[in-house]
Amino acid sequence: MAQIHLEVVTPNGAVVSEEVDIVTAPGVGGEFGVLANHAPFLSTIKTGTLSFRKDRVAKFLMVTGGFTEVSNNKVTFLVESAEYGQDIDVERALRAKERAEKRLAQAQQATEKISRARAEASLQRALARIHTVELSRR
């Protein structure tokens, strides 16, 4: 099967750089898949789970916001952070989720726009982490 080169780049360096069969990513307009020889394409990424498959082995990454570029049979993700499912601390993610929910409830009353946005963002991250762990354990 034809493969496509996947690169996941974060400010702390490249997390993934290998040939893969298929990439599935959480685009802003919904999840999308990229196969080999995909047409040039640019999209923003929201916080969620990025998965790719190589030789029938699927791997899952939690990614935060950023964007992706597909060109010349190469797909590049530029995200602020990316973690493999097996590296995620589930306990911590669960705690973060609770904390974010609590903050969100408080912020709703105060109608503070910024802190609400922040709490939402950290809730998103926590949920994405938990989801990623669940997928990679399966």
Add this chain to the structure above:
Amino acid sequence: MPGLKDVKEKIKGVKKTAQITKAMNMVASAKLRGAQEKMERFRPYAVKFAEAMRDLSGGMESNDLPLMEVREVKKVEIVVVTSDRGLCGSFNANIIKTAERLRKQYEAEGKTVSFVTVGKKGTQAFKKSGKLRTQFNDIMGTFQMFNAREISQNITAAFLDGESDQVDIVYGRFYSVAVQRPEREELLPIKPMTAEGENAPVHSAMSGSYTYEPDPGEIMEVLLPLFLNVQIYHAMLEVGASEHAARMTAMDNATNACKDMITQLTRLYNKARQAAVTSELMDIVGGAEALRG
């Protein structure tokens, strides 16, 4: 002439200082290596990001997006990035001086200036001015992207609320181990990137064939805040590396100064010892002479 014992104590003290400065020099050089590695890891991300920004912002009007909105500038915010710790020569002083000069210049133009400081040294310098809006301390040691995000969210909020019409950043750029210079850049409003130099045509030719999802405008809306994070993170990285390089130089100078001082003091000590021996000899000879007499 100082007493023998005093000089001996002094030599001991200076030797200890030299030991400390030498250790600090070595710690700084190890940390500098770490900071430079961090910069290296960041480079691919930054380069790719700038490329995408260039591709996208080609057809953009500058007032399309709130973060690119050019207003009449009445209020300027200056983000000053310094280190948390001192003992690194004139590194922080130079950054602060540059920021201060910038403030005077803006105020002469009739604009009001506020400060946001990153790093304790800058905070200490601008606390008294009464113009300090926010401060971020104790993060320069082990900062991550989320620190930069927090800062950029803060200044973005101020910009969008009209509390500032322009945001500048002043930081110490790392040119080499020997040279670090204060630098000023404009953060907000974000200017549409004009493709630089020769590689321009390649990019604009390429961008035509892309499929965008959602449309370029909406992508930009997501990318601009991220771009701000990139710029702030970059400034912090530069300051991190510069700080350690500056400290290395400063500590090297201090160690050398200590060595010079030890040489001088040892000379003084020997002289004093010689004088003591001579006067003692004189005493003995004088006593012997008297006995014989």
